[in-house]
Amino acid sequence: MKLLENKVALITGASRGIGEAIALKFAEQGAQIAFTYLSSEEKARMLEEKLMALGVKAKGYRSDAGDFKAAEQLCNEVAKEFTNIDICVNNAGISKDNLLLRLTPEQWDDVITANLKSVYNLTKQVIRPMMKARSGSIINLSSIVGMKGNGGQSAYAASKAGIIGFTKSIAQELGSRNIRCNAIAPGFIETDMTHFLKDGGAEKWFEKIPMGRFGTTEDVANTALYLASPLSTYVTGQVISVCGGMNM
Numbered sequence: 122m123k124l125l126e127n128k129v130a131l132i133t134g135a136s137r138g139i140g141e142a143i144a145l146k147f148a149e150q151g152a153q154i155a156f157t158y159l160s161s162e163e164k165a166r167m168l169e170e171k172l173m174a175l176g177v178k179a180k181g182y183r184s185d186a187g188d189f190k191a192a193e194q195l196c197n198e199v200a201k202e203f204t205n206i207d208i209c210v211n212n213a214g215i216s217k218d219n220l221l222l223r224l225t226p227e228q229w230d231d232v233i234t235a236n237l238k239s240v241y242n243l244t245k246q247v248i249r250p251m252m253k254a255r256s257g258s259i260i261n262l263s264s265i266v267g268m269k270g271n272g273g274q275s276a277y278a279a280s281k282a283g284i285i286g287f288t289k290s291i292a293q294e295l296g297s298r299n300i301r302c303n304a305i306a307p308g309f310i311e312t313d314m315t316h317f318l319k320d321g322g323a324e325k326w327f328e329k330i331p332m333g334r335f336g337t338t339e340d341v342a343n344t345a346l347y348l349a350s351p352l353s354t355y356v357t358g359q360v361i362s363v364c365g366g367m368n369m
C-alpha cells in the first residue's frame with residue numbers, strides 16, 4: 122500500500138522547483154494532485170502529463186495564491202473535481218531582495234502577499250472540507266531565513282517568520298479536529314529561486330553548510346511526504362529544518 126493512496130493533495134506553485142518535486146513525490150505514493158502556477162503554462166501542462174503517467178488523476182490550475190477571491194474559486198473547483206482536499210501544501214513563493222534602504226513599499230507588499238497572505242488565503246479555504254472529514258494535513262513552506270533573518274531579505278524573512286507563527290496558531294486551533302499544520306524550513310535548495318546566488322561563489326556557501334552541499338528539491342519533498350502521510354499522525358505545530366545543518 123502506497124503512503125498517500127486515495128488522498129487528494131492541493132499544492133501551490135508546482136510548475137517548477139520544490140513544488141514540482143513534492144507533486145511528483147506525492148503522486149508516486151498514490152495521491153491525486155491538484156496544483157497551481159502563475160505564469161508557467163507550458164511547464165504546468167508538462168507536469169500534468171508526468172503526474173498522469175504515474176497513474177494518478179492530476180490537474181494544474183492557473184491561480185494567484187496571493188489573491189483571496191482566486192483562492193476561494195480554486196478550492197471550490199478542486200473540491201468539485203476531486204471531491205475532497207486531504208493535504209494542502211502552501212509552497213508558492215517569491216523573493217525580491219533588497220537592502221531596507223532601497224526596499225520599496227511595492228516590493229514589500231509583493232513579497233508579503235505572495236508568501237504570507239497566500240498561506241492565509243489557501244488555508245482558510247481548505248480547512249472547511251478538512252473539518253468535515255475530521256482529518257487533514259497542511260504543510261507550509263517557510264525558510265531558514267524566517268528563523269535566522271538575512272541581510273537584504275527583510276521582506277522575505279518577515280514573510281517566512283510570519284508563516285511559522287501562523288502554522289503554530291492553526292495547529293492549536295485545529296488539532297482537536299485532527300487537522301495537522303506544520304512548516305518546513307529549507308536552507309539553500311537548488312532551484313530557479315537560488316540559481317543567481319550560485320554565481321556569487323558556491324564555496325562561500327558550502328562553508329556555512331555542515332553537510333557541504335546544497336539541498337535538492339527531493340530532500341524537501343521527502344520531508345513533505347513524511348508530514349503528509351500517516352507516518353506523522355502525532356506531529357503538529359512543528360517546523361522541520363531541511364538545511365544540511367546550516368541552522369546550528
Ligand code: NAP
Pocket residue numbers: 133134135136137138139140157158159160161162184185186187211212213214215235262263264265306307308309310311312313314315
Ligand atoms: P521557484 O523555483 O522560484 O518556484 C516558485 C513556484 O511558485 C513556481 O511554480 C511559481 O509559478 C509559483 N508562484 C510564485 N508566485 C505565485 C503566486 N502568486 N501564485 C501561484 N503560484 C506562484 O521557487 P522554489 O525555490 O521552488 O521555492 C518554493 C518555496 O520554497 C517558496 O515558498 C520558497 O520561498 C521556499 N524556499 C525555497 C528555498 C530555496 O532555497 N529554493 C529555501 C527556503 C524556502 P510560475 O512558474 O508560474 O511562476
